[in-house]
Amino acid sequence: MAPNRKETPKIFDAVEFNLQLKPCQRFTLDNGVPVYAVDAGAEDVLMVELVFKAGNWYEDKNIVAATTNFMLKNGTKHKNAFSINEHFDFYGAYLNRTCYHETAAITLHTLSKHLSALLPVVTEILTESVFLEDELAIYKQNQKQRLEVSLKKCDFVANRLIDEYVYGFHHPYGRYTSTLDYDQLEREELIAFYKQYYTQGNCMVFVAGKLPANIQEQLNNAFGSLPLNHTAQREVQYNTQPADDKKYHIVNDPNGVQGAIRMATPFPNRHHPDFAKVQVLNNIFGGFFGSRLMSNIREDKGYTYGIHSYIQNHVHTCAWMISTEAGREVCDATIEETYKEMDILRNEPVDAAELDLVRNYMIGSLLGDLDGPFQIIARWKSYILNGLDEKYFYNSINTIKTVTAEELQETAKKYLNPAEFYELVVV
Amino acid sequence: MIEFNRFVLENGLRVLVHEDPSTPLAVVNIMYDVGSKDEDPAQTGFAHLFEHLMFGGSVHIPDYDEPLQRAGGENNAYTTNDLTNYYCSLPAENIETAFWLESDRMLSLAFSEKSLEVQRKVVCEEFKEHYINKPYGDVWQKMRDLAYKVHPYQWMTIGKELSHVENAKISDVKNFFFKHYLPPNAVLVVAGKVKTAEVKQLAEKWFAGIPSGKKYIRSLPQEPQQKEARLLEIKADVPLDAFIKTWHMEARLHHGYYVADLIAEILGGGGSSRLYQALVKEKQLFSSLDCYHFGTIDAGLLAVEGKLVKGVKMEDVEKAVNEEIEKIKTSMVSEQELEKVKNKTESVIAFEDMSVMSRANSLALYELLGDPNLINTELEKYQSVTREDIKECSNKIFDPNNSNTIYYYSKN
Numbered sequence: 029m030a031p032n033r034k035e036t037p038k039i040f041d042a043v044e045f046n047l048q049l050k051p052c053q054r055f056t057l058d059n060g061v062p063v064y065a066v067d068a069g070a071e072d073v074l075m076v077e078l079v080f081k082a083g084n085w086y087e088d089k090n091i092v093a094a095t096t097n098f099m100l101k102n103g104t105k106h107k108n109a110f111s112i113n114e115h116f117d118f119y120g121a122y123l124n125r126t127c128y129h130e131t132a133a134i135t136l137h138t139l140s141k142h143l144s145a146l147l148p149v150v151t152e153i154l155t156e157s158v159f160l161e162d163e164l165a166i167y168k169q170n171q172k173q174r175l176e177v178s179l180k181k182c183d184f185v186a187n188r189l190i191d192e193y194v195y196g197f198h199h200p201y202g203r204y205t206s207t208l209d210y211d212q213l214e215r216e217e218l219i220a221f222y223k224q225y226y227t228q229g230n231c232m233v234f235v236a237g238k239l240p241a242n243i244q245e246q247l248n249n250a251f252g253s254l255p256l257n258h259t260a261q262r263e264v265q266y267n268t269q270p271a272d273d274k275k276y277h278i279v280n281d282p283n284g285v286q287g288a289i290r291m292a293t294p295f296p297n298r299h300h301p302d303f304a305k306v307q308v309l310n311n312i313f314g315g316f317f318g319s320r321l322m323s324n325i326r327e328d329k330g331y332t333y334g335i336h337s338y339i340q341n342h343v344h345t346c347a348w349m350i351s352t353e354a355g356r357e358v359c360d361a362t363i364e365e366t367y368k369e370m371d372i373l374r375n376e377p378v379d380a381a382e383l384d385l386v387r388n389y390m391i392g393s394l395l396g397d398l399d400g401p402f403q404i405i406a407r408w409k410s411y412i413l414n415g416l417d418e419k420y421f422y423n424s425i426n427t428i429k430t431v432t433a434e435e436l437q438e439t440a441k442k443y444l445n446p447a448e449f450y451e452l453v454v455v
Numbered sequence: 456m457i458e459f460n461r462f463v464l465e466n467g468l469r470v471l472v473h474e475d476p477s478t479p480l481a482v483v484n485i486m487y488d489v490g491s492k493d494e495d496p497a498q499t500g501f502a503h504l505f506e507h508l509m510f511g512g513s514v515h516i517p518d519y520d521e522p523l524q525r526a527g528g529e530n531n532a533y534t535t536n537d538l539t540n541y542y543c544s545l546p547a548e549n550i551e552t553a554f555w556l557e558s559d560r561m562l563s564l565a566f567s568e569k570s571l572e573v574q575r576k577v578v579c580e581e582f583k584e585h586y587i588n589k590p591y592g593d594v595w596q597k598m599r600d601l602a603y604k605v606h607p608y609q610w611m612t613i614g615k616e617l618s619h620v621e622n623a624k625i626s627d628v629k630n631f632f633f634k635h636y637l638p639p640n641a642v643l644v645v646a647g648k649v650k651t652a653e654v655k656q657l658a659e660k661w662f663a664g665i666p667s668g669k670k671y672i673r674s675l676p677q678e679p680q681q682k683e684a685r686l687l688e689i690k691a692d693v694p695l696d697a698f699i700k701t702w703h704m705e706a707r708l709h710h711g712y713y714v715a716d717l718i719a720e721i722l723g724g725g726g727s728s729r730l731y732q733a734l735v736k737e738k739q740l741f742s743s744l745d746c747y748h749f750g751t752i753d754a755g756l757l758a759v760e761g762k763l764v765k766g767v768k769m770e771d772v773e774k775a776v777n778e779e780i781e782k783i784k785t786s787m788v789s790e791q792e793l794e795k796v797k798n799k800t801e802s803v804i805a806f807e808d809m810s811v812m813s814r815a816n817s818l819a820l821y822e823l824l825g826d827p828n829l830i831n832t833e834l835e836k837y838q839s840v841t842r843e844d845i846k847e848c849s850n851k852i853f854d855p856n857n858s859n860t861i862y863y864y865s866k867n
Contacts (some may be wrong), residue, residue, distance in 0.1 A: 031660050033515040033559055037551035042527030045479075045546065070477060071809050073802075101726070109736065113726030118795045120802030139802055166739060169764060173742040176694040177762070180590045283692075284590045286580070318524050330576025333584050354582050355576075385525045392546055399478050400809060424456020 030273045042391040043429045051420045052408045057252035066236040068401040072140045074237025081261050082132040082225035084200045090209040097127040102163040104156040129200050130343050140238050147250035172207045185280050186288035193450045194292050194347045196269030230261045236405035249286045276452045284455040287359040291350040293448045298414050304427035305439045311386050320369045322413040332360040359453050373440035375432035390428045457830050460651045466667040467639030472654045473646040481647040482544045482812050483553040486819035489635035489655050490537040492607040500614020503534040504578050511570025513560035528553040534612050537752040544683040547648035558661035578620050582613050590693040602859040606678040642822045646815040685857050688862045696763040697863040698772050701756040702852045713836045714848040720796040722746040740772050769862050783849045787842045800837045
């Protein structure tokens with residue numbers, strides 16, 4: 029019998045799901061370093077991430093934190109850069125390092141069976157890195173050239189400038205790098221930063237995947253006797269210095285055929301009582317493919333390949349950001365339509381069908397985000413670094429399920445005011 | 456070992472089921488055996504534009520995305536030179552929604568003029584964003600032109616030029632649909648928290664009534680053996696000179712493909728690879744350097760590309776690349792080096808297989824290639840590669856007459 033194609037199959041409302049965040053085990057190494065562990069997954073793989081308070085929040089000079097982090101793989105007393113790379117490559121493992129604003133991380137992904145061969149080299153990197161002049165010179169030269177290429181791209185330029193407008197250049201979130209900053213880097217500065225923020229720094233460890241039974245012992249042997257977490261970290265405060273002017277139009281490439289548009293307004297952070305409501309409102313506004321910005325500006329007008337809005341993922345203070353690359357001749361129209369969508373959200377309550385859809389979409393999407401050990405630990409990591417716990421998870425879910433159209437309209441009135449937005453077009 | 460069940464509907468649709476009770480999700484993946492290589496040379500970019508139109512409403516359902524989102528689902532799609540893949544994941548309880556949506560758009564699209572008009576613009580913006588408004592954005596179109604004289608890999612998936620996309624008409628869209636979007640030309644993979652019996656029943660219910668149509672028989676002109684080295688020089692408004700070189704390699708299912716994959720890894724895979732160590736670190740000729748291959752189903756290209764350190768001459772760079780190439784052609788790789796790249800391959804496969812979405816996608820591809828069990832046996836093909844294979848295959852690939860080189864100069 030032919031199915032009835034005109035009728036939607038019955039669906040189970042995702043909001044009815046009882047979503048659970050798998051708990052993470054916690055233990056402490058001999059030196060007091062906390063470890064958060066999620067043991068799950070079918071494949072014999074795992075990840076170990078060491079997170080240090082070593083982001084650009086703690087540097088006294090531009091790009092010192094990121095350079096120190098990058099050069100962790102570029103030589104120790106006993107192994108040169110090639111030998112370090114070859115060691116991890118030989119076991120098919122990946123050792124990545126990433127520098128964020130507050131934190132910097134070293135992340136190892138490996139088949140579980142090789143963990144014991146790899147951890148000692150991670151220890152070596154934390155205690156015996158040498159930051160050779162030759163390696164620094166190559167890094168400076170290649171980074172400067174990379175920067176020159178990036179500066180030709182309107183999206184790259186726009187991302188730097190919008191942060192500067194929102195936070196001010198002196199703030200770690202608003203600062204960016206010039207070729208001159210690379211020239212001025214000194215080896216001694218890296219060594220000093222390394223000692224203070226890595227070797228004797230403040231560290232926490234996240235592990236996830238199919239964990240060996242003796243994971244605690246292995247981590248303790250590798251990191252438990254290092255001089256970590258002995259001294260309280262120097263805490264630094266920065267105040268934002270938002271720019272006075274709100275509107276900017278910059279020509280980076282006179283022949284450019286597209287403009288990178290960024291619009292942003294400050295928003296506190298995850299601890300703010302409106303945050304969960306703002307997340308729902310953001311989804312309706314520009315947070316997913318079915319959002320109003322996407323439906324209007326891409327799917328109705330065809331001005332862009334994609335337009336997105338999101339709350340930046342910062343610990344201290346954030347911004348609500350709208351980001352797109354649009355045809356040069358339709359940049360103004362795109363901005364106008366974006367403001368129109370803000371007006372509608374302020375002036376009209378979201379109708380029930382749309383709100384239901386967004387609730388279901390957000391819960392379904394959360395279900396996918398919690399699928400697998402790496403996804404689960406990533407969520408825990410985000411909570412722990414932001415000073416949150418599982419209550420936040422269950423509260424957010426509750427808000428998604430229960431927030432009303434009236435509350436969302438109130439939230440829109442509070443935050444989606446065109447006069448409060450920075451507006452930037454880089455062609 | 457990744458287990459799966461397979462059955463074929465009467466209309467020719469192949470269905471694979473991979474049960475994984477550990478996830479709350481179901482993934483529905485439909486791969487169509489049509490890519491940009493199946494396009495008319497005067498209408499390139501069409502397979503990809505068409506992928507966009509698949510979201511513009513089907514015969515009974517005005518909007519694809521909305522009902523899926525309401526069911527808590529997410530979806531996406533991509534087009535390559537070889538194939539077009541559509542995938543969605545949603546709470547397993549709502550799997551029938553995905554069957555309803557996917558079967559309706561396989562049955563027929565709505566062929567909306569408005570959708571065509573908007574998506575032409577969207578794709579043009581995508582074209583601009585990735586290939587025009589970007590330094591070096593045109594390099595791969597130029598390289599494809601140089602390397603392929605007859606095979607349709609000579610154009611990129613996005614299309615040869617904007618005008619091909621701009622000129623697409625609704626009649627072209629219809630023809631394309633009824634030529635390629637047919638059950639015998641598709642593979643359906645359902646994975647996650649599902650049972651084969653349930654999938655079978657749903658597949659029969661929603662897909663069995665779709666007519667098979669006339670099976671498209673692909674007959675593409677194969678690229679003849681290249682007989683002489685080709686060189687192209689370009690001057691453009693970019694900050695740095697770049698060097699790009701490719702060589703023809705073997706097709707996806709040949710032993711030589713696996714060998715070439717390992718060769719690319721030896722030369723350019725990561726911080727301990729030969730080219731990176733010699734040319735970026737020791738000689739400091741390149742500020743960035745990559746070696747990889749295109750991974751295509753028909754005979755593809757192995758590529759080396761890099762940006763030159765300022766002040767370095769193109770001839771010196773080419774000479775240095777050739778020296779490294781000479782080494783792999785003349786001296787045997789060590790057991791240890793070969794083991795390293797095999798270990799990396801094992802690890803890449805294990806990490807890929809973590810996600811049920813990725814497993815579904817791989818199963819679809821392997822079925823399209825003719826053997827879904829490759830998902831379990833492909834690692835053995837890599838393991839069986841010998842040091843002699845590496846040397847022999849290097850000599851075959853890195854024949855100067857088999858090479859295409861671009862000197863991409865900065866105007867400034």
